[in-house]
Amino acid sequence: MAVAEARQMTDKNGEADQKRPKPDWLTWAPRKLGEGKAFFSEVRSELKKVTWPSRQEVQTTTVVVIATTIVFGFYLFGLDLAFSWVFRHVLR
Numbered sequence: 001m002a003v004a005e006a007r008q009m010t011d012k013n014g015e016a017d018q019k020r021p022k023p024d025w026l027t028w029a030p031r032k033l034g035e036g037k038a039f040f041s042e043v044r045s046e047l048k049k050v051t052w053p054s055r056q057e058v059q060t061t062t063v064v065v066i067a068t069t070i071v072f073g074f075y076l077f078g079l080d081l082a083f084s085w086v087f088r089h090v091l092r
Contacts, residue, residue, distance in 0.1 A: 053061075
């Protein structure tokens with residue numbers, strides 16, 4: 001231990017300081033527990049601010065997504081068939 005550190009650990013009367021810092025590994029779990037509680041508290045308060053869609057809006061947008069997926073699936077299937085036909089005839 002360096003001389004400067006030894007001086008810092010003793011008070012004016014030469015007695016050892018009773019408030020030594022705890023090693024980091026001893027404070028890790030309680031610190032993380034506190035951070036976790038703070039995180040979930042903030043998440044809860046933010047979720048209260050969310051405007052949730054109605055059941056009707058969810059159903060409508062779900063139908064639109066499914067229909068769009070089917071349409072693009074057939075479109076890409078058609079492009080795949082067309083390009084396959086073109087490449088087969090070009091590479092003969």
